[in-house]
Amino acid sequence: MIIHHILEIIRAAGIISADVAFTDYHTSYRRMRRMMRYGVDSYLELNDFKKHKESERNRFNSLLWYLKKKGLIERKKGNKWKITEGGIKWLKTHSHKLIPFESNELKKGEKIIIIFDIPEKSKKKRDWLRKSLVNIDFKMLQKSVWMGDSKLPEEFILEMKNLNIISYIHIFSIKEKGSIDFK
Numbered sequence: 001m002i003i004h005h006i007l008e009i010i011r012a013a014g015i016i017s018a019d020v021a022f023t024d025y026h027t028s029y030r031r032m033r034r035m036m037r038y039g040v041d042s043y044l045e046l047n048d049f050k051k052h053k054e055s056e057r058n059r060f061n062s063l064l065w066y067l068k069k070k071g072l073i074e075r076k077k078g079n080k081w082k083i084t085e086g087g088i089k090w091l092k093t094h095s096h097k098l099i100p101f102e103s104n105e106l107k108k109g110e111k112i113i114i115i116f117d118i119p120e121k122s123k124k125k126r127d128w129l130r131k132s133l134v135n136i137d138f139k140m141l142q143k144s145v146w147m148g149d150s151k152l153p154e155e156f157i158l159e160m161k162n163l164n165i166i167s168y169i170h171i172f173s174i175k176e177k178g179s180i181d182f183k
Contacts, residue, residue, distance in 0.1 A: 003067065006064075007083060007087050007091050009084045010081055010082065011088065015076055015081065015082045062141065064181050067087070068081075070086075071084060071086040071087075072086055072087035072090055089148065110149070110173050110174060110175055111149050111174040112147065112148055112149070112171060112172065112173050112174070113141075113145065113147050113171075113172045113173075113174065114133065114145070114146045114147075114148075114171050114172075115144060115169070116121055116165075116168050116169040117144060118144075118165055122165060122168075128163070129169075130143075132156065132159075136148065137149075137150055138150075145182060156172070
C-alpha cells in the first residue's frame, strides 16, 4: 500500500526530492520553545525523536532504492526521483483507484449515446467510466445514459475491454434527427 501512495505522489508531482518528506524547517525554534516550556529533559527526548526521524529517513530512502531496482522510478540529478513507464503500468495494474481516461485529440462527429449497466460489484470501474466520459466531453442524461458529439478514441474502447466492462456497455450513434417534432 505504501508503494502505491509513493508512486501516486511521484506521478502527480512529476519529479520530487526525497528531502521533501523529511524537512527540518523551524526545528531549532521548536527545540528552544520546548526547552523553555518543559526544561532540559524535553531536549533529551527531542534528541531521541531526531534519532527516530533519521531511522525513518533511512527506511524511506531504502524504499526509494527498492522501487528503483524494480524499475518503477528513476533517479534524476541530485536526490530527485521520477516515475517510469513501468511505474505507471504498475499503478494501473495494482491500483485500487482507476485513473480516468483523458484525450486531447477529440474529433467532433455525430451524436453518440452510451448506455451502461455495470454491476455493483464493479463500482470502481463504473465510477472510472463516468469520470472518463466527463473528460471526453460527454453529458449525463441519467446516471447510466450519456450523450456526446465526439468520436470515442480507440484507446478508450480498448481500456473498457481491458477492464472487462465492454459487455455491459451499449454505444449508439445518431445520424439523423428523430421523427418527433415539438412545435
